[in-house]
Amino acid sequence: MAEKAKILCSACLLGVKCRYDGQGKPNEKVLGLAKKEILIPVCPEQLGGLPIPRVPSEATGSGQAVLEGKAKVITKQGSDVTDSFIRGAEEVLKLARxxxxxxxxxxxxxxxCGSGQIYDGTFSKTVTKGDGVTAALLKQNGIEVVSEEEL
Ligand code: SF4
Structure with a gap:
């Protein structure tokens, strides 16, 4: 019998309480998939060394721009957490490989984790086109990324 493919998954979508507010974001479709597929939960922000709960962050550009050093990830209180976001993305890529x-x-x-849509860095709930830092790094390395909204 063929081995089942392994799929990385944002841990919060499985209900893991790893979000900035100390909560999860369980998604019915993802929970359903977990019964059939091999899902590997990851939280890049946690893997990058950030605490739970934490001050929310937004990027000043796309994940691609962050990886190229052309944009930063800043908390709502103004701290630069770019290095933690990149570290987390690299850890997720390491696990994928x-x-x-x-x-x-x-x-x-x-x-x-955003794929195709992220907040625009103004903390005003304004959505713009672009990937999150981990999504961008995974895509750059040939890993298909879909959001829970595309399932
Ligand atoms: S970094 Fe990703 S997995 Fe972690 S809480 Fe945020 S959206 Fe969920």
């Missing part, structure tokens, strides 16, 4: 995961289901609009 180690486990042979070719796909990831990531939480839409997060500054780490």
């Amino acid at each position: 180690l486990l042979g995961a070719k796909k990831a289901i990531l939480k839409q609009r997060s500054p780490s």
Whole structure:
């Protein structure tokens, strides 16, 4: 029998309380998939060394721009957490490679996990086009990223 593919998944979508506000964001479709597929929960912000709860952050540009050093990730209180976001993204990529995961289901609009949509860095709930830092790094490395909204 063929081995099941491994799929990375934003841990908060499985109900893990790893979000900035100390809560999870369980998603029915993702919870349903967890019964059929091999989902590997990851929280890049946690893997980057940030605490739970934490001050929310937004990027001043796309995840791609953050990875190229052209944009930063800043907390609502003005601290620069770019290094933690990049570290978390690299840890997720490391796990993807180690486990042979070719796909990831990531939480839409997060500054780490957003895929195609992120907040614009003004903390005004304004959405703009772009990927979060982890989503961008995974895509750059040939890993398919979909949001929970595309399931
Ligand atoms: S970094 Fe990703 S997995 Fe972690 S809480 Fe934010 S959206 Fe969820």
